[in-house]
Amino acid sequence: MSEPGNMNGAPTRTAAFEARLKKRYAAERRFRRAGLGAILFSVAVLLFLLGTMTINGIGGFQRAELRVDLDFASAAFSSDPSLGDRGVQIRSLESQGLPQFVEASAEQTLGAAGAEQLNGDAWRVVADMILERPDILHRTSQVWLPATESLSSALSGDGQAELQPLARDLAARGLLERHFDPGFLTRSDATDPQMVGIWSALKGSILTMIVTLALAFPIGVLAALYLEEYAPKNRWTDLIEVSINNLAAVPSIIFGLLGLAVFLVIFPHMRSAPLIGGMTLALMTMPVIVISGRNAIKAVPPSIRDGAMALGASPIQVVFHHVLPLALPGILTGTIIGMARALGETAPLLMIGMRAFVATPPDGFTDPSTVLPVQIFLWSDEIDRGFVERTSAAIIVLLIFLLVMNGLAIYLRNKFEKKW
Structure with missing residues (x-):
């Protein structure tokens, strides 16, 4: 004859049943915590990777540049679009003495020590500016030109110790700054890290x-x-x-x-x-x-x-x-x-x-x-x-x-x- 409490067929919640149920709930909670922990660990690794790359790479989208005053009105440069090819026009400006003009202007603006830290390809940047905006040949312009990698490292506090005072002096006078370098996305490979692109x-x-x-x-x-x-x-x-x-x-x-x-x-x-x-x-x-x-x-x-x-x-x-x-x-x-x-x-x-x-x-x-x-x-x-x-x-x-x-x-x- 069955117990009175079991006449409706309901299971009896014995002590052993309660213990097993408690263990099942505990196992489920541990599984959920393990899954959440795995997700958090994956997100943390991803954030660490992205954070490290961002911190190390944000400077790669910038470059140290020197401000140089270029008095084009005193020079006699001419840009001839009829030459067609861009490379031919740049070589024409080179033959007209553009590299020497940029070097002399840098020495007047920055001094002899500062001019020595102007990147050797800075005149090419000026040539590109002339081809894109020929009207600058009729006025004086202040342009920012790439510095050498040695001066860039000195500006960051690294590199050659003897260049760090010069870097601090030029930066204090507003002649040396770091700017976003859009050319990094539009230039090709080069041997100079200041001029490379991807x-x-x-x-x-x-x-x-x-x-x-x-x-x-x-x-x-x-x-x-x-x-x-x-x-x-x-x-x-x-x-x-x-x-x-x-x-x-x-x-x-x-x-x-x-x-x-x-x-x-x-x-x-x-x-x-x-x-x-x-x-x-x-x-x-x-x-x-x-x-x-x-x-x-x-x-x-x-x-x-x-x-x-x-x-x-x-x-x-x-x-x-x-x-x-x-x-x-x-x-x-x-x-x-x-x-x-x-x-x-x-x-x-x-x-x-x-x-x-x-x-x-x-x-x-x-x-x-x-x-x-x-x-x-x-x-x-x-x-x-x-x-x-x-x-x-x-x-x-x-x-x-x-x-x-x-x-x-x-x-x-x-x-x-x-x-x-």
């Missing part, structure tokens, strides 16, 4: 990513569609699947060796070209796109296929009109993640020769070029202290590039995602 590497990265995407995306998506929708399930498709998974895990330098042994043999005159770099990175990115594409296609409910077939759609129409649009968000997300990985690769591009000093940006896919990761690697190996800040600044630009690509992935996923 435009050549940035343009090379963009061209390389275009080639990578143009090759890896269509081939990867078509391969995923065939393997998932059409290929028979047998040992050969299993072998192909295993091979693709293995390719996704192969170290990137192996793809660089493949590009060196195959692509540079076929195109020997395109060493360090974005075309060769993009083809090499496409081989590395393709397995990632195939794997993410197959997973996205698998996630499409079978009812979509059955419904389309019931309405009379052909197998091709089922795949391209119904399955592919629904799988596209996942495919695009995987593609952008693979492209972001390719953007940060250095080893395979070093193997195909994209570590050369490139002073002019590439005009096309077959011109010599470098990319941001390789440029960062080259600057980090420089002895000159001025390249430390420039290297960190280039890393910031690369991180912004990666954030933009990841943001694009999220936008495309939300735009094409369809919920049912």
Whole structure:
């Protein structure tokens, strides 16, 4: 005969039951705390990385500049647009004595000691100003021109001790200041850290990513569609699947060796070209796109296929009109993640020769070029202290590039995602 308290079938909350329930709640609380701790740790590491790069690299977007009074009215310079090419016009100004004029004007404004710390390429900055604004040739102008790296370091309290009093004196007189350097984003590589820029590497990265995407995306998506929708399930498709998974895990330098042994043999005159770099990175990115594409296609409910077939759609129409649009968000997300990985690769591009000093940006896919990761690697190996800040600044630009690509992935996923 049952207890009176159990006539309605309710379970009895014994002491052992209460103890087990208490342990379950405690385990759940520990799990939540562990998950929250993992998230906080990840955010802290990310903030530490971004904070360190920002602190070290913010100076890379600035450069020390000296104020020089240029009395163009007393000189007889002329700018002839009919010469056409910008380089020819700059050489014409050089032959007219512009470097000597800038040096003499700096000595009048800054004194002999200060003029010695004017960057040797300062006259080129003045030449660019003349070509952009020819009207300054008829008046006296105060212009800020780049200083030497030695004076820049002295202004920061580092470098040569004998230059620090001069730097403090010029700064107190308002003749030496640090200004934002927009040319860092528009100039190409140089041997002087005060005159370097990342435009050549940035343009090379963009061209390389275009080639990578143009090759890896269509081939990867078509391969995923065939393997998932059409290929028979047998040992050969299993072998192909295993091979693709293995390719996704192969170290990137192996793809660089493949590009060196195959692509540079076929195109020997395109060493360090974005075309060769993009083809090499496409081989590395393709397995990632195939794997993410197959997973996205698998996630499409079978009812979509059955419904389309019931309405009379052909197998091709089922795949391209119904399955592919629904799988596209996942495919695009995987593609952008693979492209972001390719953007940060250095080893395979070093193997195909994209570590050369490139002073002019590439005009096309077959011109010599470098990319941001390789440029960062080259600057980090420089002895000159001025390249430390420039290297960190280039890393910031690369991180912004990666954030933009990841943001694009999220936008495309939300735009094409369809919920049912």
